[in-house]
Amino acid sequence: MTRPFLFFRCIVLLLLLTGATRAHCQDDLLSSLEKQTNDSLRPIYTTATFKGTRVINGQSVETPGAHTLLFLISHRFGQLNSGAYNFFGLDQATIRLGLEYGLTDRLAVGVGRSSLEKTFDGFLKYKLLRQGSGPGAMPLSATLLATSALSTLKFGDERTGVRRLTYTYQVLLARKISPSLSVQLMPTLIHRNYVATSEDQNDVYAVGVAARQKLTKRFALTGEYYYLLPGATADQFRNSMALGFDIETGGHVFQLHVTNSQGMIEKFFIPQTTGRWWQGDLYFGFNVSRAFTLGGR
Structure with a gap:
């Protein structure tokens, strides 16, 4: 070659x-x-609009992550104005124990048991819309909530079977305005199968508002208020209001708060609140939640 x-x-x-x-x-x-x-x-979704699945008494737009089990302890002492004999409410208490599980990142189920009226409750929660940025992103988050509550207390009247059930339907609309500030609106319908008199409302309508202001990486102020629309229930009961303080500690979220509502589920604190803030009918309480991951994501 x-x-x-x-x-x-x-x-x-x-x-x-x-x-x-x-x-x-x-x-x-x-x-x-x-x-x-x-x-x-692809849109970039907003996270941690609220740090927990509860604002204070009411639910937030947040759901547990997929395959995440949340154990929640809610505790309320007695009224602060009950006097020194009752140690300003510390001698009295009501409690709710709850479990919430994320079937997916957007769908959750939950069950709980309250000492008040020995009530069992359950709910379904679905995150319909997610706030985000980028093409096609939504300006707010929307979560649908449906709950049922069954009182097992011995009343000694005609409240038997399904007449003991109360249902709640909510649309939770929230926006994280800034990294520190989040707000939420909660249109609400509560249906009670049993009411004491013919003048009472089986269907009670309310509108709630809530906010969270982050102070530091681990501390935040929270507040919520539920306005009862005019009717017999609004005439007899008070609007629920609560102010709280969130503390994040690793896998825990610890919430301290003061509220005029004794109950810790929608059946109680929306249509049955009796406390008056200006008279000191207030309950000091806390929520503690702990998350457990049960499977792969």
Whole structure:
């Protein structure tokens, strides 16, 4: 084989290798650009609008993550104005123990038991919309909530079977306005199968508002208020209001608060609140939650 021919073959081989390398680099570049383009077309969802699944008494738009089990202890002492004999309410208490489980990142189920009227409750919660940024993102989050509560206290009247049930339906609308401030609106319908008199309302309508102001990485102020729409229930009972303080400690969220409502589920604190803030009919309490991951995501 002559030298010129050998030199020509080497030049051809070098050109082929250079072309293949360039083609591979172009393919990698195109793949990277395509991935970046696809990522830029996806919305970035807002997280931690509220730190827990509860604001104070009421529920927030948050749900446990998929395969996450949340154990929640809610505790209320007696009225602060009950006097020194009752140690300003510390001698008296009501409690609710609850479990919440995330079937998916957006769908959760929960059950609980309250000492008040020996009540069992359960709920379904679905995050319909998620606030985010980017193309097609929503300006707010929306979560649907449906609950039922069964009182097992011995009343000694005609409250038997399904007449002991109360249902709650809520649309929770929330927006994280800034990294520190979140607000929430809660249109609410409560249906009671049993009411004491014909003047009482089986269907009670209310509108709640809530807010969370973050102070530091681990501390935040919270507040919520439920306004009863005009009717017999609004005439007999008070609007529920609560102010609280959230403390984040690792896997726990510890909430301290003061409220004029004794009950810790919608059946009680929305249509049956009797306490008056200006008269000191207040209950000091706390919520403690602990999350457990039960499976892969």
